[in-house]
Amino acid sequence: MSRTRSAFDRHAGEYAAWEFDASAAAQRARVHAVLARVVPPGSAVLDLGCGTGIDAAHLARQGHPVVGLDVSPDMLALARSRCSGLPAEFFPMDLSDPSLPPGPFGAALSNFGALNCAPLAPVARAVADRLSPGAPFVVVLIARTSPAEALALLARGRFHEVARRRRDTAVVAGVRFPFHAPSTAAVVAAFQPFFRLTHRESLGVVLPVPGALGWPLGSLATLLAPLDRRLGVLPGFRRIGDHVIFVFRRLAATRAPD
Ligand SMILES: C[S@@+](CC[C@H](N)C(=O)[O-])C[C@H]1O[C@@H](n2cnc3c(N)ncnc32)[C@H](O)[C@@H]1O
Incomplete structure (x- = not known):
């Protein structure tokens, strides 16, 4: 079994609870707003x-059939249970070696850092094969630099964790596994043989990273969310924060990679 x-x-149960964190919910609402703008109806x-x-549940309720893939059977079990009765199917898949279902698909999504745990270029190539020209691929990656997280960690004396986004491994539920938080240039380079970047914004510029403060953010998230939204689309801020949303569009003609 892969690490x-x-x-x-191991993390699946805790992750399901983390979904209710106010900062995570505010960040996810921003992703859903982008999806509503770019994913073609139906x-x-x-x-x-x-x-x-x-x-998947959100999209299925909006009338989109969804195929969800994940390396973790325990995550998939929760997804199947959540989406019971909805037009959503789920399959195990390690994106380090992607072999995607045939589709066709009108759009693709990878939210909240799944692609920080797999090489980008093979995924870009595989997804490009499943999308028609112009179709969107919304990719939400853990950002390389998060000043809000760094401040929160420093304030709590967790100095050794401040540089964690720059490391090539991460630890979840006590297990260390491969991780990368690439620069914007590296992300664009991985996608550009097949995709054009059409939009980028960051999430969590001032909204603290879920869990980083050590106490629940509660209604403070509601106060910070509008400022976070305004800052996240400004040129100087679009690469810092908790996550970055990239919206790619499938190119009509694929340039041969390297
Ligand atoms: C932080 S969670 C995000 C889950 C979901 N996209 C969301 O927005 O809540 C990252 C997910 O990516 C999955 N994942 C990590 N590495 C993967 C890989 N190499 N292949 C497939 N799934 C992977 C994990 O199992 C986990 O479910």
Whole structure:
């Protein structure tokens, strides 16, 4: 069993509870606003690293058939249970070696850092094969730099964790597994043989990272969310925060990679 699978299997129950964190919910609402703008009505959506199926359920209720993929069977069990009765199917898949369902799909999504745990270029290539020209691929990655997280960690004396986003491994539920938080240039380079970047915004510029403060954010999230939204689309802020949303569009003609 891969270390990534083992980490997220162990983490699945805790992750389901984390969905209720006020900062996580505010960040997810921003992702859903972007999806509402770019995903064509009624189109089938491929959800890569779907976790507990929270986005799949949201999209299915909006009339999108969803196929969700994840390396963790325990995450997939929660997703299947959450989406019972909805037009959503779930399959095990390690995105480090993607072999995607045939589709066709009108859009693809990978939310909240699943692709920080797999090489980007093979995923971009595989997803491109399943999308028609112009179709969106919404990719939400853990950002490389989070000043809000760094301040919160420093304030709590957790100095050794401040640089954790720059490391090539991460620890979840006590298991260390491969991780990367690439620069914007590296993300664009991985996608550009097949995709054009059409939008980028950051989440969690001033909204503290879920869990980083050590106490629940509660209604403070409601106060900070509008400022976070305004800052996240400004040029100087679009690469810092908790996550970055990238909206790619499938190119009509694929340039041969390297
Ligand atoms: C932080 S969770 C995000 C889950 C979901 N997308 C969401 O927005 O809540 C990351 C998910 O990616 C999955 N994942 C991590 N590495 C993966 C890989 N190499 N292949 C497939 N899934 C992976 C994990 O099992 C986990 O469910």
